[in-house]
Amino acid sequence: MEPSGIKDLIIRSLGENAGDGSITGRLEEEGVTFDFGRDFTQKVVDRIFSVSSELVAEKELFRSMRFVFNRVALTGVAAILILLFSIFMAEGSFSLNSFLGIGDSVDESIVCLLTGI
Amino acid sequence: MKGSYRQADDSELVKASVNGDRLAFSEIVERYRRMVARTVKGMLGDSVFSEDIGQEVFIKLYHSLSDFRGEARLSTYIQKIAINLTLNEIKRRKRFFSMFSQDGENELYEHEIPDPENEQKRDATELVSKALAGLEPKFRIIVTMRMLQGYSTKETAEILNLPLGTVLSRLSRAQEQLKEILGKL
Numbered sequence: 001m002e003p004s005g006i007k008d009l010i011i012r013s014l015g016e017n018a019g020d021g022s023i024t025g026r027l028e029e030e031g032v033t034f035d036f037g038r039d040f041t042q043k044v045v046d047r048i049f050s051v052s053s054e055l056v057a058e059k060e061l062f063r064s065m066r067f068v069f070n071r072v073a074l075t076g077v078a079a080i081l082i083l084l085f086s087i088f089m090a091e092g093s094f095s096l097n098s099f100l101g102i103g104d105s106v107d108e109s110i111v112c113l114l115t116g117i
Numbered sequence: 118m119k120g121s122y123r124q125a126d127d128s129e130l131v132k133a134s135v136n137g138d139r140l141a142f143s144e145i146v147e148r149y150r151r152m153v154a155r156t157v158k159g160m161l162g163d164s165v166f167s168e169d170i171g172q173e174v175f176i177k178l179y180h181s182l183s184d185f186r187g188e189a190r191l192s193t194y195i196q197k198i199a200i201n202l203t204l205n206e207i208k209r210r211k212r213f214f215s216m217f218s219q220d221g222e223n224e225l226y227e228h229e230i231p232d233p234e235n236e237q238k239r240d241a242t243e244l245v246s247k248a249l250a251g252l253e254p255k256f257r258i259i260v261t262m263r264m265l266q267g268y269s270t271k272e273t274a275e276i277l278n279l280p281l282g283t284v285l286s287r288l289s290r291a292q293e294q295l296k297e298i299l300g301k302l
Contacts, residue, residue, distance in 0.1 A: 013260075027241075036154050040150055040171065044175045044176065
């Protein structure tokens with residue numbers, strides 16, 4: 001088709017009765033086509049799925065770390081509670097000395113030990 | 118189902134893609150790439166940047182597929198993503214060029230080096246591209262929807278989320294501008 005014919009089609013495509021796609025089809029037949037490169041689909045899919053697999057690996061790592069942390073945290077809390085209970089049973093209080101394991105009697109034994117008396 | 122998605126309808130493809138099926142999503146891209154190309158290249162011109170925007174459209178689609186309820190057609194959903202990303206790119210370019218040039222509008226639309234193998238096709242596409250390049254973006258989007266996508270005025274208004282009257286008046290002004298532009302080509 002001559003350029004004037006294509007120009008006419010372009011103008012007619014905007015007319016009130018041209019919304020059925022027929023003129024668009026005719027323009028396509030005349031070679032008015034728009035498309036991306038040949039490997040466009042592959043590029044898109046590669047970009048999405050390579051990023052997705054990285055994200056999956058990252059999520060998996062965080063999940064395992066959270067699982068390990070929960071286990072360690074629970075065991076740690078249990079150990080602290082047992083320790084507190086045993087300190088309380090042994091010393092009868094929660095003073096700083098009982099936490100540090102240095103009661104009044106201990107001071108004397110350290111002095112004796114250091115001076116040799 | 119895997120490997121035979123050519124016959125599958127859009128809802129099946131969406132469901133499989135949400136479950137991470139690469140082949141199903143490839144079929145969606147293959148099915149709608151030309152539609153996206155018409156919108157993006159119609160609006161931005163034929164360049165490698167348009168291809169980047171095209172890729173972004175499908176990446177955004179993939180990440181929002183789980184939100185797709187199937188109330189609208191998949192093509193309309195993709196079309197809206199394409200329009201939004203293209204308009205964002207136009208705004209971005211406008212900001213960028215306005216910093217360096219007084220006449221930024223002309224630099225918003227790019228032309229690729231033509232393929233010499235098919236001269237007739239090249240001429241027709243180039244003529245349309247040149248005509249579109251001369252239009253203001255607000256008219257260009259409407260002409261792209263009507264001329265390249267073949268949507269009716271009502272569909273164009275729905276997709277662009279504009280009142281029907283606005284689309285009609287823009288179409289009429291775009292038609293006048295196009296006649297003027299084509300007269301010079």
